[in-house]
Amino acid sequence: MSFTVPANLEAEIDELITHYPVKRSASLMLLHALQEHFGHISPEATQWVAKKLGLQPINVHELVTFYPMFRQTAPGKHQIKVCRTLSCALGGSHKLHEHFCTKLGLDPHAHGLQTTKDGKFSVEFVECLAGCGMAPVMMCNEDFHEGVSNAKADEIIGGCR
Amino acid sequence: MSAAPTTEVKPAPPAIEKIKVKVDGREVEVPKLTPDWQGKFAPTTMLQACDIAKKDVPHYCYHPKLPVAGNCRMCLVEFGTPALGPDRKPVMNPDGTPKIAKSPRPAIGCATPISPGMEIYTSTPGVKQMREGVLESLLINHPLDCPICDQAGECKLQEYSVDYGQSASRFVEAKVHKPKAVDLGPRIMLDAERCILCTRCIRFTKDVAGDDALGIVNRGSYNTIATFPGLPFDNNYTLNTVDICPVGALTSKDFRFQMRVWFLKETKSVCTSCATGCNVLISSREEKIYRYTPRDNDAVNGPWMCDAGRLNFKWIHRADRLKDVLVRGQKSSWTAALSEIADKLKQAPAGSVAIVASARQTNEELWLISKLKTKLGALSDSVERTGDADKLLVSADKNPNTNGARLTGICFSEMGINLPKIAAGIAKGAIKTLIVFGEDVTKHGISTELLGKLDTLIVSDILPNATTSAAHYVLPGCAHAEKRGSFTNTKGRVQKFLQAVQPQGEARAEWDFLHDLVYNVTGKNGFLTIEGLFNEMAKDVPAFNGLTWAGLGDTGVTVKI
Numbered sequence: 001m002s003f004t005v006p007a008n009l010e011a012e013i014d015e016l017i018t019h020y021p022v023k024r025s026a027s028l029m030l031l032h033a034l035q036e037h038f039g040h041i042s043p044e045a046t047q048w049v050a051k052k053l054g055l056q057p058i059n060v061h062e063l064v065t066f067y068p069m070f071r072q073t074a075p076g077k078h079q080i081k082v083c084r085t086l087s088c089a090l091g092g093s094h095k096l097h098e099h100f101c102t103k104l105g106l107d108p109h110a111h112g113l114q115t116t117k118d119g120k121f122s123v124e125f126v127e128c129l130a131g132c133g134m135a136p137v138m139m140c141n142e143d144f145h146e147g148v149s150n151a152k153a154d155e156i157i158g159g160c161r
Numbered sequence: 162m163s164a165a166p167t168t169e170v171k172p173a174p175p176a177i178e179k180i181k182v183k184v185d186g187r188e189v190e191v192p193k194l195t196p197d198w199q200g201k202f203a204p205t206t207m208l209q210a211c212d213i214a215k216k217d218v219p220h221y222c223y224h225p226k227l228p229v230a231g232n233c234r235m236c237l238v239e240f241g242t243p244a245l246g247p248d249r250k251p252v253m254n255p256d257g258t259p260k261i262a263k264s265p266r267p268a269i270g271c272a273t274p275i276s277p278g279m280e281i282y283t284s285t286p287g288v289k290q291m292r293e294g295v296l297e298s299l300l301i302n303h304p305l306d307c308p309i310c311d312q313a314g315e316c317k318l319q320e321y322s323v324d325y326g327q328s329a330s331r332f333v334e335a336k337v338h339k340p341k342a343v344d345l346g347p348r349i350m351l352d353a354e355r356c357i358l359c360t361r362c363i364r365f366t367k368d369v370a371g372d373d374a375l376g377i378v379n380r381g382s383y384n385t386i387a388t389f390p391g392l393p394f395d396n397n398y399t400l401n402t403v404d405i406c407p408v409g410a411l412t413s414k415d416f417r418f419q420m421r422v423w424f425l426k427e428t429k430s431v432c433t434s435c436a437t438g439c440n441v442l443i444s445s446r447e448e449k450i451y452r453y454t455p456r457d458n459d460a461v462n463g464p465w466m467c468d469a470g471r472l473n474f475k476w477i478h479r480a481d482r483l484k485d486v487l488v489r490g491q492k493s494s495w496t497a498a499l500s501e502i503a504d505k506l507k508q509a510p511a512g513s514v515a516i517v518a519s520a521r522q523t524n525e526e527l528w529l530i531s532k533l534k535t536k537l538g539a540l541s542d543s544v545e546r547t548g549d550a551d552k553l554l555v556s557a558d559k560n561p562n563t564n565g566a567r568l569t570g571i572c573f574s575e576m577g578i579n580l581p582k583i584a585a586g587i588a589k590g591a592i593k594t595l596i597v598f599g600e601d602v603t604k605h606g607i608s609t610e611l612l613g614k615l616d617t618l619i620v621s622d623i624l625p626n627a628t629t630s631a632a633h634y635v636l637p638g639c640a641h642a643e644k645r646g647s648f649t650n651t652k653g654r655v656q657k658f659l660q661a662v663q664p665q666g667e668a669r670a671e672w673d674f675l676h677d678l679v680y681n682v683t684g685k686n687g688f689l690t691i692e693g694l695f696n697e698m699a700k701d702v703p704a705f706n707g708l709t710w711a712g713l714g715d716t717g718v719t720v721k722i
Binding site for chain 2 (some may be wrong): 043046066111
């Protein structure tokens, strides 16, 4: 599979690199730009960034695997993010997460992002979404939901279908 | 020690200020600066001061020949510095000693520079508790299965657990399971669960080997050493990461699960794969060699060696090794063969004998051959071997003892120029007898047809080849691991090596039977042991004057070449 970056995106990236005294410092910005465009960061994208910045692929791969918000494979069409920081953890976010997983046929105990086989839904835990007063809170794509009960969760899934 | 001549350019040791510090109450004087991993002078650290004071400070990530990372926290110690009053003058105790202000926090020994009057405490209850804490946290996700781990017996985690570990784990949560038996490259296997993330391997391969191939992927308790998927960890120095790995994470595919390390006998030796002469330890058990590991020698290889040299020992155990003394194809005995050869050589007219010796032979053997050469007025030479060199250790000269062959007069500085002359001499019929040691001359301009014209062909070798099969006399020799001797490396360092395993079959060390032969032919005697032989040679060969076998020590002496 060949990996090509459109000319306008590459121009944007070249400009991004000039913001930093050391090329390597632009790594994260390049990864964000590529993820925004392609939806995830493939191994080819990692190699492309390494070449662009004069690094070894492993140097970029370390970053991609360190930050959970960088996707190494395409996430689902609808991304469900359940907060698990303190207030939400106390407010039942682990049960909510388990509910989503069971409902969508995913393993609630697996580590990291999980995507349904049909590629429609991704479920993951995230850290604080700044809605502590109305725990548990979650996001579905760009929409924010507070005080999510199991019934409300089902509604959210239903709204996506 | 002998007053041997040396070519090493030793810069006058820079005057380094000494400062006094106290380690566990004992005052020691330590240099203010100490060479760092690249040999540049850097402020001496608490860990180095403790080392000078002979106080062991446990550590994982610190390695004297790698950049300091300071990530394992095992070398945490407590310390204090002389207290200063508001007038910036030292505050004194009533008894006149300076008052020490103890630091409220510990510091890592490997990265904290010392200062005058500093006091370091390595054995307080606090320090012990910190070591216990660090160790317990390292063991959270580490499997507790030392009996089936290949590193057992040479594992820092195991050793420090004996000193600071707990008898039982308090960890009741589920362990994170990381990948096992990960194929990192053609020679390296990783068990990620055993890794303690000290990053020694990453620093070695990036900063020493110059191949930035390893990194840490994922995060938190899922941290794992890895290469970029699809790019194997494959440079010529990968196996050094196995040596410096303090735990059982990185293992050599060649050695893993072959032998428990506590059964291995370690013999000090020298690698023979090129003219660098890296110092090695040969690990063997019951006459079988299991591995080579590099042996520290800052004048030659530091703590490293290349993978190619390290794995180049399998041929020693080849089944087709020459094991019998053969006279015209028939099995014979050493006594019979040697006296027959001696008689022939004594009768040979001057100029009718030629010698091809190998620059893979030891200084002592080459010197003995040079005695024969002088007595018989023989033409002699050796065979050049060249290959690729690199910036770190590998030399382009693949003979371990080229300089030995030159210094003992077996060949000229340009090796191999006499070979065509020898070939021509045989063709003309002027040369009737050829003595060959450790070389297949049919590959170097003296064809099998030419060998057929000789009256006498005396060959000593280790493995069979076209020359040994054409020989009238075959004298089975020894690999360096089966005998003692010395080599002179590319920089003129004379280094001795010791015997790890017994010779195979009837084979004898070349110096041993050469001694008999030289005695029979020339009447020279007085060197029945390798020590005596070396010392005799050192008196005779100008470049070696002043050297003694004992004076070579474990790391050798550099001579003028």
